[in-house]
Structures are given as structure tokens and as C-alpha cells.
Amino acid sequence: MNGSIAIDNxxxxxxxxxxxxxxxxSYSQKLGIEKETLVSVARAIIQLVIVxxxxxxxxGLESSLFTTLLLLFMAFNAAYNASKRGKGIQKILTISFGxxxxxxxxxxSVLVFSGTIAYEPYQIIPVSGMIISNSMVALGVCxxxxxxxxxxxxxxxxxxxxLGADILPSSIGIIRDAIRTxxxxxxxxxxxxxxxxxxxxxxxxxxxxxSPIEAIKYQIMVTFMLLxxxxxxxxxxxYLSYRSFFNTRKQLVSIKLKQDxx
Amino acid sequence: xxxxxxxxVSFVNDGKAILRNVSFVVExxxxxxxxxxxxxGKSTLLRLxxxxxxxxxxxxxxxxxxxxxxxxxxxxxxxxxxxxxPYLFGNNVKENLDFPFSVRKMPFNEGRVKELxxxxxxxxxxxxxxxxxxxxxxxxxxxLVRTLLFLPEVLLLDExxxxxxxxxTRMVENAVSSLNNEGITVLWITHDPEKSQKYANKIITVExxxxxxxxxxx
Numbered sequence: 029m030n031g032s033i034a035i036d037n038x039x040x041x042x043x044x045x046x047x048x049x050x051x052x053x054s055y056s057q058k059l060g061i062e063k064e065t066l067v068s069v070a071r072a073i074i075q076l077v078i079v080x081x082x083x084x085x086x087x088g089l090e091s092s093l094f095t096t097l098l099l100l101f102m103a104f105n106a107a108y109n110a111s112k113r114g115k116g117i118q119k120i121l122t123i124s125f126g127x128x129x130x131x132x133x134x135x136x137s138v139l140v141f142s143g144t145i146a147y148e149p150y151q152i153i154p155v156s157g158m159i160i161s162n163s164m165v166a167l168g169v170c171x172x173x174x175x176x177x178x179x180x181x182x183x184x185x186x187x188x189x190x191l192g193a194d195i196l197p198s199s200i201g202i203i204r205d206a207i208r209t210x211x212x213x214x215x216x217x218x219x220x221x222x223x224x225x226x227x228x229x230x231x232x233x234x235x236x237x238x239s240p241i242e243a244i245k246y247q248i249m250v251t252f253m254l255l256x257x258x259x260x261x262x263x264x265x266x267y268l269s270y271r272s273f274f275n276t277r278k279q280l281v282s283i284k285l286k287q288d289x290x
Numbered sequence: 291x292x293x294x295x296x297x298x299v300s301f302v303n304d305g306k307a308i309l310r311n312v313s314f315v316v317e318x319x320x321x322x323x324x325x326x327x328x329x330x331g332k333s334t335l336l337r338l339x340x341x342x343x344x345x346x347x348x349x350x351x352x353x354x355x356x357x358x359x360x361x362x363x364x365x366x367x368x369x370x371x372x373x374x375x376p377y378l379f380g381n382n383v384k385e386n387l388d389f390p391f392s393v394r395k396m397p398f399n400e401g402r403v404k405e406l407x408x409x410x411x412x413x414x415x416x417x418x419x420x421x422x423x424x425x426x427x428x429x430x431x432x433x434l435v436r437t438l439l440f441l442p443e444v445l446l447l448d449e450x451x452x453x454x455x456x457x458x459t460r461m462v463e464n465a466v467s468s469l470n471n472e473g474i475t476v477l478w479i480t481h482d483p484e485k486s487q488k489y490a491n492k493i494i495t496v497e498x499x500x501x502x503x504x505x506x507x508x
Contacts, residue, residue: 183377186342191436192367193393201379277344278362 087150095149099156103128106164110265114171116283118272123265128163131261135159135253144249155253158229162214162254163261170210170262171269175283177202178273185280195274203266210262211255218251291354293318293444293475294339300347301334308334310499311348316444316477321470323486324479326496332479333374335496336446339477340371367394370442374449374479376433378421383432386421390439399439406435409465411458426453434462438469445469447478463489 047069054062086094107124114120136156138144145151178185181202188198196203221227222244229250233243275281294316301309309331316322324332337343338350341357350357357365378386388398407414410431416424424432430453437445447466451459467489470476480486486493491508494501 183373183375184379187373187377187379188389189362190340190342190366190371190373191390191393192363193389194363197393277341277358279341279343 092147095152102160103132106160110164110167113168117269123268124167127167127261127265128160130264131163131257132156132159134260135257139253159253159257163257166210166258166262167265170206170266173206173209177205195278199270203270206266207262211258214254214258292316295351298348299345299350302346308499312501314501314504316475318475319473320492321476321490322492322494323490324494325483325486330496331499332496333448336448340369340446341365368442369444370437371446372434372437372450376429378429378432383419384417386436402439406438410435411461427458430454444475449479
């Protein structure tokens with residue numbers, strides 16, 4: 029392989045035969061997922077082509093304002109998706125957006141001010157994409173855990189309330205549990221980096237011809253920023269949302285678990 | 291002025307009426323036994339008095355002021371509630387007994403714990419015991435100690451002797467009776483009509499969400 033990795037369309041077409049392997053297995057094993065596979069592949073191609081052209085356009089603009097607007101759009105979409113996991117919690121969309129935005133802004137600030145990355149679209153957008161999507165996943169896990177804990181640990185919370193405790197000390201165990209659960213996937217994946225997986229960003233850089241020693245520096249940066257952003261977002265989201273489980277008289281209220289939350 | 295005054299209190303949960311137009315007063319120093327069949331609304335009545343839930347109809351007044359006017363945490367420090375199934379949280383007994391002190395931002399008072407342990411016949415070594423290793427009766431007594439570390443004005447007890455043997459039941463009854471003699475108002479749900487008459491000065495019978503009778507004994 030030479031330094032440049034531009035894939036020509038013929039190579040891509042030949043590579044697409046790999047999809048046939050999946051389709052054949054599905055057909056021969058009667059898995060019944062041929063249609064879903066084809067739809068997914070079609071969607072992936074269409075979405076990526078659109079994103080490719082959009083990014084090409086945005087990178088060409090080199091406008092900080094447009095880049096910021098795109099980040100806000102990404103954060104909003106992530107918040108919307110995460111909030112589906114916390115249905116029943118009041119102001120869940122606002123909380124999710126606030127949590128994702130806080131985690132993203134703080135992490136990006138450190139990266140930009142330290143000179144690790146520049147506030148240029150071609151650097152900021154892919155890095156923010158990683159940050160925002162990790163926050164989204166972490167928040168979804170946090171909400172699910174909180175909804176389940178406030179239901180199963182009702183007795184504990186009410187016992188603490190009846191001992192004269194305020195709502196925060198009565199729920200602190202649940203809040204910490206939810207934050208911990210939100211962070212575990214990121215911690216686990218950091219622990220196995222290089223042993224189980226060569227992550228996407230590092231693989232991409234190596235494929236692009238950058239030396240593995242340089243590529244790991246980027247991956248280390250990504251690991252730091254994902255740990256930071258998931259912890260900040262989970263912390264903000266959990267501390268803002270636990271109040272929804274109480275009324276103004278500091279009484280525990282029931283939030284009905286919807287099917288989507290489970 | 292009555293200590294507690296329930297006026298036409300109703301409680302509806304998920305469309306089901308648990309209590310309907312319940313009214314009664316509790317005077318300071320009362321020892322009230324609450325009796326009635328399972329599911330009649332007795333526990334809900336105590337939970338309402340402890341402000342863990344609020345009535346869906348009617349009002350509850352504490353010392354002449356609507357409960358909704360009080361800061362809930364202050365109210366729950368004055369009106370203590372011990373539930374039917376004692377819940378010990380955390381890993382060990384000390385964590386549970388430290389909680390009421392930390393809520394009041396006070397240091398752990400070992401002397402007070404020793405005093406209550408001897409009152410309820412609990413060996414002091416239990417302080418470091420794992421909560422998972424305690425029997426139902428031990429949990430119940432530890433939970434009572436936790437509630438009584440700071441003496442409340444009103445003590446709400448929901449069938450607290452159901453998990454105790456005869457000897458421990460007697461001991462707990464005597465301890466609660468002596469607290470009442472010291473001026474603490476007691477509302478006690480019990481299944482035992484005989485016992486309810488032994489210590490109580492009033493007996494409230496709840497049936498199907500209503501007060502069937504209020505008997506004044508002494």
C-alpha cells in the first residue's frame with residue numbers, strides 16, 4: 029500500500045460484494061434479514077454520500093459561524109435521541125441539550141486552547157461528532173438507570189426522606205449509580221484500546237499513511253476527550269434530572285416506565 | 291389546639307380511592323392504636339401523617355398550620371415514621387445510624403447509640419454488622435433506633451412488631467410506652483386488638499378507607 033489511500037470506484041464496487049456474503053448467510057440460514065440488510069446498506073450509502081458532500085462544502089466555507097451552527101444542530105439531534113431514553117422526566121430535552129453542550133464545550137475548549145486541534149471545520153466537526161455521540165450514548169444509559177433505580181429503590185429513598193433528609197441526600201446513591209453506569213462503556217473501551225480494538229480514528233489515520241506512533245497520539249487524545257465529555261455530560265444530566273422524581277413537597281412521585289425506556 | 295388535625299382527608303391512587311373523607315384529631319401525648327383489616331388504608335393514613343404523600347382531598351393540620359405550609363424536611367424531623375418493612379440501606383449498621391446525624395450536619399454520637407442499643411437489647415458489636423446478615427427482627431429494632439436517635443414530637447409506627455418474637459415485642463412495646471410517658475405522641479398500627487388496648491388511650495378502626503370508629507379508652 030502506498031501513502032495515498034484514495035479508493036477508486038471500481039475497487040469500492042468489488043468491495044461491495046462483501047454485502048453478498050451477509051445476504052447469502054441470511055438467506056441460507058433463513059434469518060429473514062435480507063431486506064433489512066439491503067435497506068441498511070442503501071441508507072448507509074445514501075447518508076454517507078450526502079454527509080460527504082455536505083462536509084466538502086462546509087470545509088470549503090471555512091466559516092466559524094457555520095461550523096458552530098452545525099455543532100449546535102448535532103448537539104440538538106443527540107439530545108433529542110438521548111431524551112427518548114428518559115421519557116417521563118420533566119424538561120428532558122433541555123436537560124439533555126444542556127448536558128451534551130456543557131460536555132462538548134468544555135472538552136473542545138481544552139483541546140482548542142491547548143493547541144491540540146484548531147477551530148477549523150475539518151478538525152472540529154469530526155472530533156465533535158465523536159464527543160457528541162459518546163455523550164448521547166452515556167446519557168441514554170444514565171436515564172435508563174435512573175428510571176429503573178427510582179422505581180426499584182423507592183423504599184430506600186422514602187426511608188431517607190422520612191428521616192428528615194432532603195431530596196439530594198435521599199437520591200445521591202441513585203445519582204452516583206447512574207453517572208457510573210453512563211461512564212462504564214467509555215472506561216471499558218479505553219481499557220481495551222489496542223488490545224481488543226484499533227479504534228476507527230487511529231485506523232483511519234494509519235490507512236491515510238500516518239505512522240502508527242503519530243496515530244496513537246491522536247487516539248490518546250480521543251480517549252482523554254471521551255472520558256472527559258461522558259463524565260461531564262452524565263454529571264450534568266443526572267444532577268439536573270433527579271429533581272423530576274420529586275414534587276414540590278419533596279415527595280417521591282411515580283414516573284411510569286414506557287416501553288421505549290426498557 | 292390539636293397536634294394533628296385531619297379534615298375530610300381523601301387519598302386516591304391510580305383512580306382507586308384508598309381513603310375517603312377521614313377526619314380525626316390527635317392531641318399532644320395521645321397513644322392511638324390504629325386497627326383494621328389489611329388493605330383498609332391504615333398504612334396510607336400514616337404515610338399521609340408523615341407527609342411522604344399528600345391528600346388528594348381535604349387537609350392535614352399540624353399544630354394548627356396546614357402541613358403544606360411547613361418545610362417538608364422540618365416536618366419529617368418532627369413527625370417520625372417507621373414503616374412495616376424496615377429498610378436498612380448501605381453496607382453496615384453504622385451507615386444507617388450515622389444518616390440522621392449527617393442530615394442534621396452533626397457528628398456521630400456514639401453515646402446516644404449505646405443508650406438506644408441497650409433500650410432495645412442490641413449488642414453494641416452490631417454497629418459494624420453487615421445489614422445483609424441481620425434477621426427481620428434485628429432490622430426492625432435497628433430501624434427503630436435510627437428513627438429515635440433524635441426524639442420526634444410524633445411517632446408513627448406501622449406494625450413494627452410483626453417481625454419480632456414475643457420477648458422483643460414486649461420490650462419494644464415497653465420502650466414505646468415509656469417514650470409516650472415522656473410526652474411523645476404515638477400513632478401505632480397494630481393487628482392485635484388486645485395489645486392495642488393495653489397502652490393506647492384511643493383506638494381508631496379503619497375499614498374500607500373510612501374511619502369506622504374512634505374509641506376513647508382513658
